[in-house]
Amino acid sequence: MRNLMSVLTVLFLFAFTPAAQAMPPIEQARLDNGLRVLLMQSSNVPMVVMRLNLPAGSWQDPAGRGGSAAMLAAMLGDHTAKHDYVAWADKLDAAAIRLGGGASYDSLSMTLTVLKEALAEGVDTFAEAGLQPGWDAKRFAVLQSDAVAGAQKSLEEPGVRAAEETAATMYPKHGYGHRPDGDLASLKRIELKDLQSMYRKQFRPEGAVLAVSGDVTMDELLALIRPAFAGWKGKPAVSFTDIPEPVAVRGEQRQVVMPTRQMTVQMARLGLSRFDKAFFADMLLDHILGGGGFASRLMNEVREQRGLVYGVYSYFMPLAVPGPFVISLQTRADQAGKALDVVREVMRKMHDGDIGKQELAAAKANLTGSFAHRLDSNAKRVGLMSMIGFYGLPLDYLQNWEARINAVTLAEVKHEAARFLDAEDWNVIQVGPEVAGSGD
Amino acid sequence: MRYLKLFPAIFLFLFPPMAGAAPFAPLHEAAFDNGVRLVVEEDHSAPVAIVQIWLKVGGRDETSGKTGLAHVFEHMMFKGSKKLAAGEFSRRIAAMGGNDNAFTSHDYTAYFEIVPAAKVDEVLGMEAERFGHLNLRAEDFAKEIQVIQEERRMRTDDDPNSRMFEELTSVALRLHPYREPVIGWMQDLKKLDIDDVRAFYKAHYIPGNVTVVVVGDVDFADIKKTVARTFGKLKKQPVEARFNPVEPEPIGPKRMVAVLPAQLPMLAVTMPVPVWKPGENDREAAALAVATEILAGGRSALLNREIVDKQRKAFAAAAGYDPFSMGIDMWFAYGMLGPKQTPEAFEAALWATIGTLRDKGPDATQLAAAKRRMVADQVFAQDSLYIRAKEIGMLETVGIGAGKRDAWLAALGSVRAEDVKGVLKQWIRQERSTTGLLQPEVKS
Numbered sequence: 001m002r003n004l005m006s007v008l009t010v011l012f013l014f015a016f017t018p019a020a021q022a023m024p025p026i027e028q029a030r031l032d033n034g035l036r037v038l039l040m041q042s043s044n045v046p047m048v049v050m051r052l053n054l055p056a057g058s059w060q061d062p063a064g065r066g067g068s069a070a071m072l073a074a075m076l077g078d079h080t081a082k083h084d085y086v087a088w089a090d091k092l093d094a095a096a097i098r099l100g101g102g103a104s105y106d107s108l109s110m111t112l113t114v115l116k117e118a119l120a121e122g123v124d125t126f127a128e129a130g131l132q133p134g135w136d137a138k139r140f141a142v143l144q145s146d147a148v149a150g151a152q153k154s155l156e157e158p159g160v161r162a163a164e165e166t167a168a169t170m171y172p173k174h175g176y177g178h179r180p181d182g183d184l185a186s187l188k189r190i191e192l193k194d195l196q197s198m199y200r201k202q203f204r205p206e207g208a209v210l211a212v213s214g215d216v217t218m219d220e221l222l223a224l225i226r227p228a229f230a231g232w233k234g235k236p237a238v239s240f241t242d243i244p245e246p247v248a249v250r251g252e253q254r255q256v257v258m259p260t261r262q263m264t265v266q267m268a269r270l271g272l273s274r275f276d277k278a279f280f281a282d283m284l285l286d287h288i289l290g291g292g293g294f295a296s297r298l299m300n301e302v303r304e305q306r307g308l309v310y311g312v313y314s315y316f317m318p319l320a321v322p323g324p325f326v327i328s329l330q331t332r333a334d335q336a337g338k339a340l341d342v343v344r345e346v347m348r349k350m351h352d353g354d355i356g357k358q359e360l361a362a363a364k365a366n367l368t369g370s371f372a373h374r375l376d377s378n379a380k381r382v383g384l385m386s387m388i389g390f391y392g393l394p395l396d397y398l399q400n401w402e403a404r405i406n407a408v409t410l411a412e413v414k415h416e417a418a419r420f421l422d423a424e425d426w427n428v429i430q431v432g433p434e435v436a437g438s439g440d
Numbered sequence: 441m442r443y444l445k446l447f448p449a450i451f452l453f454l455f456p457p458m459a460g461a462a463p464f465a466p467l468h469e470a471a472f473d474n475g476v477r478l479v480v481e482e483d484h485s486a487p488v489a490i491v492q493i494w495l496k497v498g499g500r501d502e503t504s505g506k507t508g509l510a511h512v513f514e515h516m517m518f519k520g521s522k523k524l525a526a527g528e529f530s531r532r533i534a535a536m537g538g539n540d541n542a543f544t545s546h547d548y549t550a551y552f553e554i555v556p557a558a559k560v561d562e563v564l565g566m567e568a569e570r571f572g573h574l575n576l577r578a579e580d581f582a583k584e585i586q587v588i589q590e591e592r593r594m595r596t597d598d599d600p601n602s603r604m605f606e607e608l609t610s611v612a613l614r615l616h617p618y619r620e621p622v623i624g625w626m627q628d629l630k631k632l633d634i635d636d637v638r639a640f641y642k643a644h645y646i647p648g649n650v651t652v653v654v655v656g657d658v659d660f661a662d663i664k665k666t667v668a669r670t671f672g673k674l675k676k677q678p679v680e681a682r683f684n685p686v687e688p689e690p691i692g693p694k695r696m697v698a699v700l701p702a703q704l705p706m707l708a709v710t711m712p713v714p715v716w717k718p719g720e721n722d723r724e725a726a727a728l729a730v731a732t733e734i735l736a737g738g739r740s741a742l743l744n745r746e747i748v749d750k751q752r753k754a755f756a757a758a759a760g761y762d763p764f765s766m767g768i769d770m771w772f773a774y775g776m777l778g779p780k781q782t783p784e785a786f787e788a789a790l791w792a793t794i795g796t797l798r799d800k801g802p803d804a805t806q807l808a809a810a811k812r813r814m815v816a817d818q819v820f821a822q823d824s825l826y827i828r829a830k831e832i833g834m835l836e837t838v839g840i841g842a843g844k845r846d847a848w849l850a851a852l853g854s855v856r857a858e859d860v861k862g863v864l865k866q867w868i869r870q871e872r873s874t875t876g877l878l879q880p881e882v883k884s
Contacts, residue, residue: 044485045822085749089739094809096816115816142749149755149778155703156600259701260598262590293539294518294530304527307583310591330594362535369537373554376486377823440589440597440626 023375026385026395027218031226033233034206038385038395039221040213042378046116048214049378050123052130053390055239056108056202058182059175065190067147067182069108072195073101074143076110081132085139097122099129103180106240106320107390108202111382116215120224127228133199140192151184158264158330158431161256165429166268169254170324174246201237205229208236209389213381240320240391246270252427261440263336263432264328267343269425271316271325274391278419280404281412282316285420287363288413289350290314290327295366297346302329308339320391325420333436344423351421353414360410368402464822464845467832468660470667474676475648478667479832479842481655483825489560489656490825492552493567494833496651497644499546500617500683500766506636508624511544512588513640517551518542519580522573526580529570533563546618547766548837554826557657561666564652568670571645578634585632592623600702600878608876609770611696612710616687616768647671648679651836655829684767687712694874699881706878707783708774709790713867716763716851718844725763726851727859728867732761732771733810734802734860735794740809743773746793753781753789763848766838771868783877791870798864801857814852818845 029037061068077099079085092099098113110130114122154160163179171177178186212221248270272282283291290298290313302312309331317323327347331339375381375398388397470478502509520526533540538555553563596602606621613619624632652671654663690711716725735742736759743757754775762769773794775786802810821827832842 042485044483045819047819047823049823086740086745089745090805090809093738093740093813094805096809096813098820113820115819142752145752145778146748146755149704149776152779153704153755153776156701158598261593262598292534294527295534300527303587304583307586308590310587310594331590332593362531366534366537369535369556370539370554371537372486372488372556373537373539376488376825379823440593440630 023398026398028395029218029222031205031229033229034208034235035229035232036209036389037218037221037225038209038211038389039216039218040381040385041215041217042213042381043215045378046215047114047378048116048119048122048212048216049111049113049382050126050210050212051109051111051382051386052126052208052210053107053109053386054203054208055106055236055390056103056198057106057240058103058178058180059105059243060198060202060238061175061178061182061186062194064186065182065194066178066186067151067180068190068194068198069103070181071144071147071187071190072198073103073108073110074147075135075140075195076129076133076199077101078139078143079134079136080128081134082128084134084136092125095121097125099125105176105180105317105323106243109386113379119216123224123228130203131229131232135192135196137192140195144187144190147182148184148187151182151187154181155184158258158260158262161258162264162266162328162429162431165254165256165431166266166324166326166427169252169427169429170249170268170270171246172249174244176246176319176323204234204236205232206235207239209386211382211385211389213378213385243320245321248425249427250425254427254429256429256431257434258431260432261332262330263333263430263436264330265336265340266429267327267340267423267426268324268429269420269427270322271420272318273321273323274318274393276318276322278412278416279318281408281416282420283367284360284363284405284408285350285413285416286314286316286325287367288355288359289346289421292363292366295362297350298327298329298343301346302339302342306342308335308342312339312343327426333432336430336432336436340428347421347423350417351423353417355410355414355417357410360408360413364405364408367405371402467842469843470664472647472668472672474672474674475646475650475679476667476671476674477651477836478664479651479653479836480658480660480663481828481832482658482660483655484657487557487657488554488825489557489654489658490552490554490829491560491563491567492550492653492829492833493571494651494653494837495549495644496649496682496837498544498548499620499622501644502617502620505628506632507620507628508588508622509632509636509640510549511622511624512585512629512632513637514542514544514549514551515584515588516576516581516637517570517574519577519584520575521570522575523569524566526575529566532566536562538563544622546622548834550830550833552826552829560654560656560658560663564663564666564670568674571650571671572674574641574645576634576638576641581634581637585629588623589626589629592626592629596621596623597626600698600700601706603700604698604706604876604878605708607698608696608708608710608874611694611876612770612874613712614688615685616712617683617685618765618768618770646677646679647674648677651833653829653833653836655825655832682766687768690872693871695876696874697877697879699879702878702880704779705777705783705880706774707777707786707875708772709787709870709873709875710770710772711868711873712768713761713771715765715767715769716840716848718840718847722847722851723854723859724863726848727855727863728761728771729763729814730807730810730852730855731797731860731864731868732759733814734797734806735759736773737810738813740806742793742797743775743790747775747786747789751789753786754778755781757786757790764834764838764840787875794864794868798861798868801861804857807855807857807860811852811855815849818849
């Protein structure tokens with residue numbers, strides 16, 4: 001290997017199941033500047049997808065300036081020091097290069113989707129966007145103003161209102177207390193220097209991960225990345241391990257008034273982190289509760305048995321520290337109380353240990369059986385590798401995934417049900433009319 | 441859609457599938473005596489397959505006063521059959537590690553399962569069984585129609601933009617069935633009964649309306665045998681021609697206002713335009729698609745560049761054209777307006793931007809970039825089994841044929857600047873359009 005980097009390639013050829021056998025091996029390399037590169041080769045479609053993930057998530061948005069990280073991602077993609085926004089758009093469009101970006105609670109990401117024939121130009125533009133920001137103040141004003149208007153428009157959506165209220169209720173003094181997109185008030189306060197400061201501190205190769213999937217070999221990839229990212233150096237000021245543990249907020253009731261026919265109901269409590277020892281038991285618990293679509297208890301009881309809703313489901317967001325565990329439904333406003341009662345009864349039964357062996361076996365069968373489908377596109381593989389790389393999970397995470405699901409015992413799932421499903425611990429956020437019955 | 445999940449569950453970093461389809465894998469096709477058709481695209485890159493059962497049945501096949509029936513029927517397909525109890529279909533798919541769902545449009549209804557490839561035979565057997573022997577019990581219908589009313593409240597009634605578009609399309613058309621919403625008017629949903637559902641089943645769920653699509657890690661010869669044994673055994677029935685009236689040419693511009701509890705206004709225009717009829721209007725339909733791409737596709741989209749970035753008359757703008765509709769397509773463009781932006785200024789800017797492209801035509805760079813992006817979109821779409829199967833099924837069901845995918849790419853390639861100017865001049869005209877304004881309700 002050349003002196004610019006040391007390359008370590010890890011091939012996971014051992015496999016436990018047919019799905020894992022079919023999985024392309026993850027190859028790993030590390031550039032001298034610390035940037036980690038993960039690759040899954042797939043020559044199925046002549047394209048390449050890559051994502052750069054950095055520890056610049058919305059949890060670091062300055063106080064009252066929620067949406068800063070998202071705005072930073074938008075600015076980086078919009079133009080560069082070498083190309084104004086018009087020339088940049090024309091350049092990307094001429095080569096059918098798709099460049100996207102965004103912020104989540106824990107990280108900022110930039111994503112490139114490109115035809116194999118345009119890979120070299122794609123990597124150059126990707127690096128230019130990340131490493132040569134333009135900081136055009138006029139463009140910042142335009143993007144900010146459009147984001148503010150977009151935030152106001154999104155207040156028409158009960159789901160957005162509910163998500164805002166849920167985050168604020170659950171994380172009152174924490175970086176997870178606002179949606180990564182920010183809101184109408186917070187977006188107005190953001191200044192260009194907020195973005196520059198976040199960029200300077202956090203946009204560094206150490207701790208960053210470049211996940212790549214598609215029709216390219218590691219050698220071909222490195223030959224492009226190495227020069228493109230040359231000169232990028234340093235370590236971020238903070239990493240995801242610096243995110244403080246949130247303090248649990250329990251039993252809060254909130255209502256947001258909106259002139260809708262339906263009530264949007266969100267129940268939420270602290271869930272678990274990406275590193276929780278019971279992570280796989282909780283995946284199964286959530287699947288049985290409301291994550292498993294028509295196979296779930298909530299769907300069966302609230303929709304199939306009673307016709308109260310179109311959608312009801314649960315999910316938990318495994319972040320660097322405990323993210324939210326949420327149960328969500330929409331129903332005609334006068335039925336909200338009834339629907340909530342049914343949900344609470346489902347929770348109570350599971351909390352008290354009413355979970356069957358068969359039910360667990362069915363949940364395992366669905367999750368393990370559908371594992372190959374979680375990996376069946378470049379876009380999905382990049383998503384999973386980004387997550388694994390960003391949180392520093394073992395590179396055999398995917399190979400072991402099915403075995404870890406299968407190893408979960410009924411006792412463990414019951415333990416997690418007792419840990420999470422006491423309805424008294426959950427906050428209830430309702431978005432809808434003050435008085436039900438505005439009619440159809 | 442029978443079930444829509446609004447938030448991502450576990451894998452937060454999942455990237456949404458990208459829209460769009462190119463270097464296509466070869467199609468394997470078969471036709472059976474009873475009218476059932478089969479199209480298979482083999483892809484052995486992962487041990488997964490998608491099965492989609494496509495029906496030439498949709499909103500356009502409903503009669504007046506019974507809007508929403510095709511979609512209601514879609515829901516009833518999950519309510520049990522001779523061999524499967526209500527809900528058991530989905531439970532069995534889940535148990536094999538699969539996911540199932542369905543969707544309905546004006547032109548088609550489709551049921552799909554994403555499953556480990558080894559399970560495809562079993563799934564096809566289950567699909568044929570419920571297709572031929574559905575229960576359709578009144579008590580199941582009574583609950584499900586409530587669920588569907590909730591679906592309408594969520595998707596349309598409580599969403600001002602969606603409600604405005606529903607009204608706009610309805611005002612724009614006089615005859616074509618695209619004027620009625622697929623979800624159905626609430627008034628109709630409240631009146632439908634189980635007899636309507638049974639009559640719909642008898643009339644439309646017949647073998648001649650079925651196309652089976654399978655994409656994934658399968659062998660065509662095996663699938664052909666399985667389909668012969670399952671769907672191929674259904675009794676042949678006569679197929680009636682579908683309702684596809686000729687929409688009268690607009691005789692002048694129309695306008696409508698929807699006053700709703702919205703935060704900000706939106707202005708949209710729509711008008712009927714031709715769809716692709718292979719061999720008849722290849723260059724015209726392709727030119728409409730290229731014109732729409734130049735106006736609204738990519739980062740250099742003219743509507744965005746001129747109206748949002750330069751003139752600041754909207755905070756977002758878009759346009760859309762679907763060349764694969766049946767009979768006509770409703771071409772549309774809209775602008776989202778910020779607090780200080782007026783509908784009048786946006787509307788003027790919209791027609792001025794379209795007018796400039798119509799008069800001057802795209803330059804060579806613009807035209808080449810638009811074509812390259814449209815071909816790239818087709819390549820990127822091959823990354824998703826779901827989108828690949830959906831495109832095959834849709835093209836088969838609307839009467840174009842999936843085998844014509846290459847011809848469409850060739851048509852795109854043949855488009856010249858003159859063609860773009862020509863279709864804009866002929867079809868995208870204010871005097872043919874209906875303009876709709878979403879006007880926020882003023883609180884008293």
